[in-house]
Amino acid sequence: MGLFTREKETAPCTVEVSHKFESLHAHVRFNNGAVVYPGDEVQVHGPEIMAPYGEVVSEDRTATIMRASALERLWTRMTGDFEVMELCEFSFSEEATL
DSSP: OOSSOOEEEEEEEEEEEEEOSSOEEEEEEETTOOOOOTTOEEEEOSSOOOOOTTOEEEEEEEEEEEEOOHHHHHHHHHHHHHHHHHHTOOOOOSOOOO
């Protein structure tokens, strides 16, 4: 991996989409053991997966992993904590609802 160059990798994967009351999620598992690192980008190929309410749908797909360059990886690690803190912003109100 170069300082400025990016590499492309193709990996088989399984996509699981859950649309249940107790769990609403979408997960991608790489079937070849590939690991995604900070700054990498993943694109799963194929049509949109829609799970009807109350069900979990699992499909095998192919994904393209665009590996971050060494410089992009370093930048992501340096600035990632700031982006996470933005997600943690919340407020409290003194108003009580009855």
